[in-house]
Amino acid sequence: MTGDYTPGWDTTRVLATWSKRARDVNYSSQRSEFAKQPSVKRILKQANFDHYLTPSATHPVTGRVALLTLSFLAHALGDTAHEVSTVRPPGVPCTHLLLVAVWYMMSKDAYYQYRAEDTGSVDGLGLPSLPNTSYWYDAHSSMGSSLYPVTSAQDYVIQNNESQLPISESYREPMDWWAENDVSAPRNLTGNLCSIGGVDQGYLSTDDLMCGPSEFEPAGPAMGMLGNGFVGPAPGPGGEREYVSPMEDMATDESLTPSPQSLPEDSAFASPARKGAASDTRRPSPVQEQSAKEQKKQKKEPKEKVKESKKCGVCGDTARSMHFGGMACDSCKAFFRRSVQSGAYKSFQCPENENCPISKQNRKVCQYCRFKKSQENGMEISWVMSETDRMVLWKNRLAKQRQEQEDKLKDVAYGGLPHTLDPDDADTLRNLAALQEATFKSIPYPEDCYGDNVETLANLFVCICKKLGLFFYRVEDFQYLCKTDQSLLLKNGIGMGIYLHGAYMFDHENERWPAEGNKEALMIPPVSLDTLRKFTVFPEAFE
Amino acid sequence: MTGDYTPGWDTTRVLATWSKRARDVNYSSQRSEFAKQPSVKRILKQANFDHYLTPSATHPVTGRVALLTLSFLAHALGDTAHEVSTVRPPGVPCTHLLLVAVWYMMSKDAYYQYRAEDTGSVDGLGLPSLPNTSYWYDAHSSMGSSLYPVTSAQDYVIQNNESQLPISESYREPMDWWAENDVSAPRNLTGNLCSIGGVDQGYLSTDDLMCGPSEFEPAGPAMGMLGNGFVGPAPGPGGEREYVSPMEDMATDESLTPSPQSLPEDSAFASPARKGAASDTRRPSPVQEQSAKEQKKQKKEPKEKVKESKKCGVCGDTARSMHFGGMACDSCKAFFRRSVQSGAYKSFQCPENENCPISKQNRKVCQYCRFKKSQENGMEISWVMSETDRMVLWKNRLAKQRQEQEDKLKDVAYGGLPHTLDPDDADTLRNLAALQEATFKSIPYPEDCYGDNVETLANLFVCICKKLGLFFYRVEDFQYLCKTDQSLLLKNGIGMGIYLHGAYMFDHENERWPAEGNKEALMIPPVSLDTLRKFTVFPEAFE
DNA sequence: TTAGGTTCACCGTGTTCA
DNA sequence: TGAACACGGTGAACCTAA
Ligand SMILES: [Zn+2]
Ligand SMILES: [Zn+2]
Ligand SMILES: [Zn+2]
Ligand SMILES: [Zn+2]
Secondary structure, three states, X not given: OOOOOOOOOOHHHHHHHHHHHHHHHHHXXXXXXXXXXXXXXXXXXHOOOHHHOOHHHHOHHHHHHHHHHHHHHHHHHHHHHHHHHHOOOOOOOOHHHXXXXXXXXXXXXXXXXXXXXXXXXXXXXXXXXXXXXXHHHHHHHOOOOOEEEOOOHHHHOOOOOHHHOOOOOOOOOHHHHHHHOOOOOOOOOOOOOOOOOOOOOOEEEHHHHHOOOHHHHHHHHHOOOOOOOOOOOOOOHHHHOOOOOHHHHHHHHHHOOOOOOOOOHHHHHHOOOOOOOOOOOOOOOHHHHHHHHHHHHHXXXXXXXXXXXXXXXXXXXXXXXXXXXXXXXXXXXHHHHHHHHHOHHHHOOOOOOOOOOOOOOOOOOXXXXXXXXXXXXXXXXXXXXXXXXXXXXXXXXXXXXXXXXXXXXXXXXXXXXXXXXXXXXXXXXXXXXXXXXXXHHHOOOOHHHOOOOHHHHHHHHHHHHHHHHHHHHHOHHHHHOOHHHHHHHHHHHHHHHHHHHHHHHOEOOOOEEOOOOOOHHHHOOOEEHHHHHHOOOOHHHOO | OOOXXXXXXXXXXXXXXXXXHHHHHHHHHHHHHHHHOOOHHHHHHHOOOHHHOOHHHHOHHHHHHXXXXXXXXXXXXXXXXXXXXXXXXXXXXXXXXXXXXXXXXXXXXXXXXXXXXXXOOOHHHOOOOOOOOOHHHHHHHOOOOOEEEOOOHHHHOOOOOXXXXXXXXXXOOHHHHHHHOOOOOOOOOXXXXXXXXXXXXXXXXXXXXXXXXXXXXHHOOXXXXXXXXXXXXXXXXXXXXXXXXXXXXXXXXXXXXXXXXXXXXXXXXXOXXXXXXXXXXXXXXXXXHHHHHHHHHHHHHHHOOHHHHOEOOOOOOEOOEEEOOEEEOHHHHHHHHHHHHHOHHHHOOOOOOOXXXXXXXXXXXXXXXXXXXXXXXXXXXXXXXXHHHHHHHHHHHHHHHHHHHHHHHHHHOOOOOOOOXXXXXXXXXXXXXXXXXXXXXXXXXOHHHOOOOHHHHHHHHHHHHHHHHHHHHHOHHHHHOOHHHHHHHHHHHHHHHHHHHHHHHOEOOOOEEOOOOOHHHHHOOOEEHHHHHHOOOXXXXXX
């Protein structure tokens, strides 16, 4: 029954490589972050991380437990999940569901790998093993209703049309609806039609799908309202889109993302010297040094009188610091720099006798005398960055920005996948993501999911379980598993999936679901945190 | 069947109060932390939080995802669990299982509360509700074997004797063994005999119990080797003891703590001699040492003239000590370290003839010459710590901090419970803990759990599932639930339980299970992280 | 006390935009 | 034109292990 399992891709290799790279990336970026940004706080700020520093997360104890538990969760999810999430730009859809896919792959392969190392069959272990025919449907077959027979590919296959049904579409048996309302592509990883393979009989009931998310157990028995308006498609702008291959999607989206003005590439990469060229390297000649020293001296003496030192040597306005070798106010600093950079100072002319008095009020009157006084004040033309210098500085900055941008774009281009990934592996995962997206789109959120109260929330859970379940179910290799294995994997995958889905979709800014910036989010019925609070006995658990 | 549920204690009140206190504590300490310590890192450090600051946890992105996921996990566990863990001193037993108990209580109450708010019955919601007779045993009844009939109190009750069976004890049906091998007291929270109450028929199979820990799913179907030595009691010392009331137990058990068998491993704990070596790696070569010595000498002779020895060899500013092999002032030291750490020194350029004079005033002017002069002054690039070194340094510091924190916590011990807890509530929880401890002790770890390989690990999982399952099963109120509810709760509780159990029992220092400092730990078969690695497809997931 | 690392307020560039 | 800002280097002050 389970002997001849051959995965369609070398998952182990993919994941191993992936995770290793992920770790490398983590480490290296960690390093550079530390090197460049000594302040952890700043890092967090930049990373938009600080929002999550809720009291509970940073509190000595709760935080510790959190991370402890987390370390175990990480075991289950693996760094892979982290890495996937590394590149989750707001605009890229489905990335969170990649996690699910990966997780699915992980559990399945782990499962099989372990069994393969063994006698090859569960029974061989002497365990009171599960029956081959899963108790999942055995248990429910007595109920007779709300089962989804997937006995053959025929039942499972699919006409792509009904997802545009108006909300008012009359009720149908979920089973029928599910069978008919599917999308046509892509159906599985390889693009083949899914078929149920060697499985003789298969039923998956709503309850099956709901066994996973045990975290939301309170909802379990109360979920549903299946008999009431289940079929309506989701409203919202996203709902009307035809399915588009995610790659096409990406391409079109991208065309409007990066600004064309963002520097030609060669210029960005051309500059080998990032730092040396910066401000200090081309500093004053000995003469200038001299003057600089004098400056310092001058400065130092009146330093005792703070007032004095804070006065612009040119116009007398308040100065904050030295500029180009002399104490100058911001405006004189800007004036001096502009004059030098543009070379305009060469053609300044005094309307008077080149000895105009310069004060804050009349400093605009005579550029010539203002500039002259600046120089007398110790400000050095050569201390203004030359064009070349500025070029270099710019180049460096841009190169850096560019790098970041590039990374980001690459990620987008890769559909939220790390660009270090093997093209083949990326393909696989992209297909999974596409499958997921299509599947999620194929089941609209029923009407009774809307309303943001406890009951609709329960219905929403049901619906998401369905989506996840169907998604897993459609992954090609899933079909080759026996019922027992399928149910095991469903339990795992859906539980974790709803977890992650919820986490990723949460809009922490407004304390509600869904978060914006994601195509899928447009269709998700809004739920407020308050509602979820009511869903538990334990409202205080939410900070 | 679910109507007349009356908990033996006011769980809701307990939890609500508790969590509120937890939050108060959290907030107040949080506030002061932030007020006094602007550095997040410092907070974390003080909070003993930092040990878990692995690159992956601190990395902006992965860390963020981690916390995100975490926030959902926290939802499930609740602040209560956090608070419980507040006071987990290494020497106090069972605290980790309190978490389980609390979690159990939570889910049960949540479940009931939700139902109570409704029509009072699941069916009232119009859901395709679960059958009253749980599918758990329906599904398995066809197998006929390896079921644990708990039809009546009679079946469930227990003769306390067989736990002394020698390891070589011949095989028995698990069912028999479990029924017979139980402890006699305490059977439930109030000390009454557990009875199955209104439940007509109940079966719980091994498989039932194993549906919870889906996180470890790979082990699921492959666990076992039941047919082979399963019945033997654990070889550890605990196995042979008569059952003792857990409270007495706490007092007496310490005497026999280290089992002769598990002792040898202590040597493994003993030597964490990882530290010293690292820091020394980048020490001065003989030549450098020589120069360093000379430096010292130079310093020493004029030491009388403090002035002389206190001069920076680079800029002439006052220096306080040697740095990187040369006498340097603070700023030159910082400059040198920065330059090396960032690698920027490679791209320094001199605007002049590479012989700029360096003085305190103009040291900023030419980075190239300043760096050059630093080297001439005897400062060695290699003396600056590499990133790896810094990593190690950090790790060590954190480990130490953690140790201290832990020691501090030891003092706080209050039977593993927060001393802010109501005496009554504490009693309840202590009883739960006692029940748990007794239950865990009542099922010895079978022989085939020992050996620290993948197979034994699988067996170990099975055994822990059993323990947890039995523990839940023995909680008095559990008996009043209908089968459906029971199975739901088992699924939840065991999954989470094995999670927490594993997390708490992990010895992160030596990367193995179990951690020291816990009575129960002495009986847990050792498992190395390596073994667990083999258990997954994904070895790299472990840092 | 010495000598490593870290932090953070500050300084002085350049850039933007009203 | 000049106020306001972004960015990266600087160094005094600090922490920590030996
Ligand atoms: Zn001025
Ligand atoms: Zn003039
Ligand atoms: Zn110096
Ligand atoms: Zn120079």
